[in-house]
Amino acid sequence: MKRSQCVLFTFDYELFLGKRSGSVMQCMITPTQRILETLAVYDYKAIFFVDTIYLVRLREISTSYPKAMKDWQSISEQLQDMRARGHRIYYHFHPHWIQAAYLPDINMWDASNHGRFTFDRLTDEEKEYVVAASESVLKEILGKTHVANGYRAGGLYLQPFRGIKPYLDRLDVTYDFSVLREFESKADHYGFRYDHPPLKPMYTFEADEQLEDASGGFVEVPLDALHAGIGWKLLNSLWYRTVQKMMDNQRFGDGTSSGNVIRPISSSGRYTLRETYSIELMNHVKSVLYLKRARESKLLHFISHPKLISEQNIKAFHSFAAMLRKRCDVVTDLEYIRSVLMPRRNAKA
Numbered sequence: 001m002k003r004s005q006c007v008l009f010t011f012d013y014e015l016f017l018g019k020r021s022g023s024v025m026q027c028m029i030t031p032t033q034r035i036l037e038t039l040a041v042y043d044y045k046a047i048f049f050v051d052t053i054y055l056v057r058l059r060e061i062s063t064s065y066p067k068a069m070k071d072w073q074s075i076s077e078q079l080q081d082m083r084a085r086g087h088r089i090y091y092h093f094h095p096h097w098i099q100a101a102y103l104p105d106i107n108m109w110d111a112s113n114h115g116r117f118t119f120d121r122l123t124d125e126e127k128e129y130v131v132a133a134s135e136s137v138l139k140e141i142l143g144k145t146h147v148a149n150g151y152r153a154g155g156l157y158l159q160p161f162r163g164i165k166p167y168l169d170r171l172d173v174t175y176d177f178s179v180l181r182e183f184e185s186k187a188d189h190y191g192f193r194y195d196h197p198p199l200k201p202m203y204t205f206e207a208d209e210q211l212e213d214a215s216g217g218f219v220e221v222p223l224d225a226l227h228a229g230i231g232w233k234l235l236n237s238l239w240y241r242t243v244q245k246m247m248d249n250q251r252f253g254d255g256t257s258s259g260n261v262i263r264p265i266s267s268s269g270r271y272t273l274r275e276t277y278s279i280e281l282m283n284h285v286k287s288v289l290y291l292k293r294a295r296e297s298k299l300l301h302f303i304s305h306p307k308l309i310s311e312q313n314i315k316a317f318h319s320f321a322a323m324l325r326k327r328c329d330v331v332t333d334l335e336y337i338r339s340v341l342m343p344r345r346n347a348k349a
Contacts, residue, residue: 005328006201006299006337008221009044009279010177011035011306012092012152014051015255021100021109022255022307024071029078031252031306034314035279036085042321045332048082049092049152049177052134057097057109059137067107076141083142088334090150091138091171095122095130114258118157118190119164131167150175150334155185155260156223159192161209168218175334177303179209179222180276185262195265197222201299202341219338223303225264228273228289236273239285251280253307277301279317280308287320294324298341 013028015021032048039046055075062069082089095118100111116122122130138148151173158164158178168176184193197203197210197220206216264274275281277290277300294300324330331337 002327002329004331004340005294005324006331006340007044007294007324008299008301008334008337009039009046009304009332010152010302011046011048011304012051013048013306014092014094015054015109015111016253016307017094017096017111017258017260018256019110019112020103020106020256021111022253023108024074027253027255027307029074031309032078032082034252034311035304035306035309035317036082036087038314038317038321039087040085041318042325042330044321044330045086045088047088047090047150047177047334048079049090049150050079050138051092051094051097051154052137053093053095053097053130054100054109055137055141056133057100057102059140061102065102065104065107067104068102071107079141083146088150089138089142089146090148090152090175090177091134091173092152092154093119093130093134094154095119095126098126098130108255112258114187117155117187117258117260119153119167120160121190127167131170135171147172149173150177152176153178155258156180156183156262157185157190157192158209162207165207173218175219175221176209177221177223177301179220180262181222181224182265183225183262184265185260187260193265194222201297201301202338204342219342221299221301221334223276223301224293224297225274225276226286226289226293230272232285232289233273235285236283239283249310249312251308251310255307276303278308279304279313280310282313282316282320284316284319287316287323290320291323291327294328299337 015027062072096116099113100109156178179194179197185191198212203212204216206213
């Protein structure tokens with residue numbers, strides 16, 4: 001008899017955040033469709049964190065620019081398709097979109113102004129706008145009854161949590177997915193450091209995302225990272241040398257990144273692999289490590305980005321999904337996973 005294995009496939013549904021955002025078709029629609037097709041083969045459900053402020057800005061300009069209107073319609077149809085397939089659609093805030101500039105000649109955006117890159121960099125008035133507009137745009141696309149009770153901070157910049165807590169309360173957010181254990185990011189005016197979260201697949205908290213509180217109103221679903229030694233790193237490097245020039249190893253997305261760097265707090269040296277579990281990082285070498293992690297953990301939590309995925313990644317994902325299903329009864333629904341890993345009384349109603 002096969003044992004049950006809990007797996008969360010989560011995706012940040014967004015454009016690039018640099019001087020050239022990339023196109024909606026290449027960064028969002030096409031790769032996400034390939035992901036949805038793959039998930040459907042195995043009847044796996046996923047969570048999509050939607051960059052809502054980008055959608056708000058896109059909606060604003062769509063009446064003036066036909067190409068932007070086409071993008072708005074394509075995204076709206078795909079989000080509706082996701083929901084019809086049973087996937088969850090949650091909030092993802094990249095607040096600096098309020099300062100992004102539309103480039104009509106190429107139907108892309110310049111999102112390189114990072115003065116408002118994190119929620120705590122906003123004024124009180126801007127925070128009100130971001131939250132109200134985010135709720136409104138999802139309900140416009142998905143209907144007034146749509147429930148979005150989950151959140152992932154853009155760039156994982158959840159800290160300081162006290163600044164966003166009252167707004168997540170207002171949105172009736174229960175779940176957060178922003179904490180990446182033992183990683184940090186540093187910039188001039190913002191950053192995060194997740195150095196001491198509980199070693200649990202899920203836990204409740206109230207005022208501090210790294211402090212478990214049995215009576216807390218939020219459930220943290222932390223991210224974990226792959227950690228492998230030099231042998232695996234050499235095998236992975238060899239694999240990339242053999243396929244990196246292949247056309248199907250080129251990512252779908254056609255934009256430029258923000259340049260923000262996320263790194264382990266404790267350096268494990270250049271002879272080890274230390275990275276998130278992600279479909280865009282998956283290959284046939286790492287699939288073995290992912291399966292090993294699934295056997296050893298109560299929950300395997302993926303964070304992936306459609307814009308970074310290639311056809312080679314999709315092939316590796318197919319292979320991994322097939323092997324995982326052969327070995328385990330795979331559980332991918334968030335609420336069912338929570339009911340297995342946590343008492344119901346500890347979650348916000």
